[in-house]
Amino acid sequence: xxxxxxxxxxxxxxxxxxxxxxxxxxxxxxxxxxxxxxxxxxxxxxxxxxxxxxxxxxxxxxxxxxxxxxxxxxxxxxxxxxxxxxxxxxxxxxxxxxxxxxxxxxxxxxxxxxxxxxxxxxxxxxxxxxxxxxxxxxxxxxxxxxxxxxxxxxxxxxxxxxxxxxxx
Amino acid sequence: xxxxxxxxxxxxxxxxxxxxxxxxxxxxxxxxxxxxxxxxxxxxxxxxxxxxxxxxxxxxxxxxxxxxxxxxxxxxxxxxxxxxxxxxxxxxxxxxxxxxxxxxxxxxxxxxxxxxxxxxxxxxxxxxxxxxxxxxxxxxxxxxxxxxxxxxxxxxxxxxxxxxxxxxxxxxxxxxxxxxxxxxxxxxxxxxxxxxxxxxxxxxxxxxxxxxxxxxxxxxxxxxxxxxxxxxxxxxxxxxxxxxxxxxxxxxxxxxxxxxxxxxxxxxxxxxxxxxxxxxxxxxxxxxxxxxxxxxxx
Numbered sequence: 001x002x003x004x005x006x007x008x009x010x011x012x013x014x015x016x017x018x019x020x021x022x023x024x025x026x027x028x029x030x031x032x033x034x035x036x037x038x039x040x041x042x043x044x045x046x047x048x049x050x051x052x053x054x055x056x057x058x059x060x061x062x063x064x065x066x067x068x069x070x071x072x073x074x075x076x077x078x079x080x081x082x083x084x085x086x087x088x089x090x091x092x093x094x095x096x097x098x099x100x101x102x103x104x105x106x107x108x109x110x111x112x113x114x115x116x117x118x119x120x121x122x123x124x125x126x127x128x129x130x131x132x133x134x135x136x137x138x139x140x141x142x143x144x145x146x147x148x149x150x151x152x153x154x155x156x157x158x159x160x161x162x163x164x165x166x167x168x
Numbered sequence: 169x170x171x172x173x174x175x176x177x178x179x180x181x182x183x184x185x186x187x188x189x190x191x192x193x194x195x196x197x198x199x200x201x202x203x204x205x206x207x208x209x210x211x212x213x214x215x216x217x218x219x220x221x222x223x224x225x226x227x228x229x230x231x232x233x234x235x236x237x238x239x240x241x242x243x244x245x246x247x248x249x250x251x252x253x254x255x256x257x258x259x260x261x262x263x264x265x266x267x268x269x270x271x272x273x274x275x276x277x278x279x280x281x282x283x284x285x286x287x288x289x290x291x292x293x294x295x296x297x298x299x300x301x302x303x304x305x306x307x308x309x310x311x312x313x314x315x316x317x318x319x320x321x322x323x324x325x326x327x328x329x330x331x332x333x334x335x336x337x338x339x340x341x342x343x344x345x346x347x348x349x350x351x352x353x354x355x356x357x358x359x360x361x362x363x364x365x366x367x368x369x370x371x372x373x374x375x376x377x378x379x380x381x382x383x384x385x386x387x388x389x390x391x392x393x394x395x396x397x398x399x400x401x402x403x404x405x406x407x408x409x410x411x412x413x414x415x416x417x418x419x420x421x422x423x424x425x426x427x428x429x430x431x432x433x434x435x436x437x438x439x440x441x442x443x444x445x446x447x448x449x450x451x452x453x454x455x456x457x458x459x460x461x462x463x464x465x466x
Contacts, residue, residue, distance in 0.1 A: 004212030004229055006377070010317050012226040017312075017321025020235050024242060024297055029289040031246040036269045039253045039262075046255060 131160050176252060183251060186244030190237040194309050197233065210384055213310050231315035238300045238312070268292070279437065280444035287440070294322060294436045302376055302428025306420070313431070314377040316369065323365035323372075326439040330364065333447035337455060341448065368438055375431045379423030387416055 135156055201214060213229035220226075249265040258266070272292045280287060298313060305311040312318045335342050346357045394411045 002215045004215060004227070004315075006210060006212050007316055008212060009320075010227055011224050012221055013229070013232065013315070013317035014321045014324065016232055017235065017318040018325050019321075020239060020318075021293060021297060021322050021325050024239050024293040025290045027239070027243050028246060028293050028296070031243065032250060032265065032292075033269055033289050035250040035253055036262075036265050039255055040266065040269075042255045 128157065128160055132156050135160070172252075180248065180251060183244050183248035187241045187248060188244075190240045190244075191304070191307055191309075194234055194237045194304070195307055198230075198309055210381055213312075213315050229315070230310040231312040231318050234304055234309055235297070235301065235312045235318060237309075238297060238304065241300065242296050276440060279440040281449070283447075283449065284444065287443075291436050291440060294326075294439060295432050298322070298372065298432035298435055299429050302431065303424065305376075305380065305424045305428070311376055311380070311424075311428070313372060313428070314380055316373045319373040319435075320365070320369040322435070323369035326368065326442065327365035329439075329443050330446045333443055336452045337448055341451065345448070364442055368435060372431050372435050375427055379427050383416060383419055383423055386419055387412055390415060 132153065136152070201216075213231045216228045216230075216233065218225045218227040249261050249268075251261075252259065253262055253265075269288070272295075273288045276284065276288045276291050301312045301318070303311075331342075334345065346354045346361075348357070390412045398405065
């Protein structure tokens, strides 16, 4: 078997080697770089879309939170207004009830006073009557004569009423 | 998780076989075609056959076969690494593939700057082809990088790219660049231009070949040393040079592993630097902008 000299230049071998390098360049480009870069680009796209979706979700969540905070704030003020209304109404009611009760009580007292006055007068009249009767009897006995009740009645009554006035 | 069925593993096996079998085939060819009587010798690649072609006969040697082996192996590795890629659940091999791609891109862009987006695969091809070719010597195969023809093919490719990028501003600008800084230096500039690919080819080839030569010399020297020291022993023992065990392996670590990878790195680095430094970026950008402005006004 022959061997080449240690240094021997052959044009065709140079060309073959040159072609080998170019072919290997295309092999690497097509079978290593292209698929790997495609995958990396796809991953990058996925990551980008994931980030976009996440920021979108965050934004909507923030908007929701703000809206709810707003709603809670208005709800609080509404509740306070309702409570205030109710308290006012209750106060009004109680005032009215108390006033009514007071009025009624005053009425009752006035009526009772009037009744008492009436009774008092009646009793006074009765007592006068009695006194007239008693004094007539007494004077009859004292004078030993019959006093015409009818004749002297006015006189006696004026007398008693004078006494009564002096007593009162 | 992407589905791993039997078919997936079968395809995996095919790809792995594609990466490994060519090397075994190369070893088999080497064993079959090497005569038993061959001693220690420094020679070029073994010739398989030659075809009649114009100018020179086309000689197919071990370098061509081994280059082909390296290329098929690299193709198998590429296919294996990119098999079953997934966006969400990267496997270990996908991590490796992505690491390779990203690393080579980073290296290319940091050395060449912007405007060379198509170069990472070329740089990776130079690195892979050169390193694996040199590492073939670990399997006892003939490393194609110790053949001047193989390496000069790559150097000529790089030279063509350098010239292509120097031509970006037109032939007049290209010719003018030789008269820089003084027209008197034009001959020297032309010589240095031609010297670029020649020096690249010779540096790489010389390093790998000298490693092989030194290994052979050391092996021969150890053989002789054993004969001198242990020559008094009976016949079979005095001929078996046990001293040859171990010491050549240490040399192999340097010349095959370290030097092979280093030369690949140097070749790729020089290719990047020469191409990017030959490209008149500012001038080209200026002309491009002017053209665009002209287009807009017209």
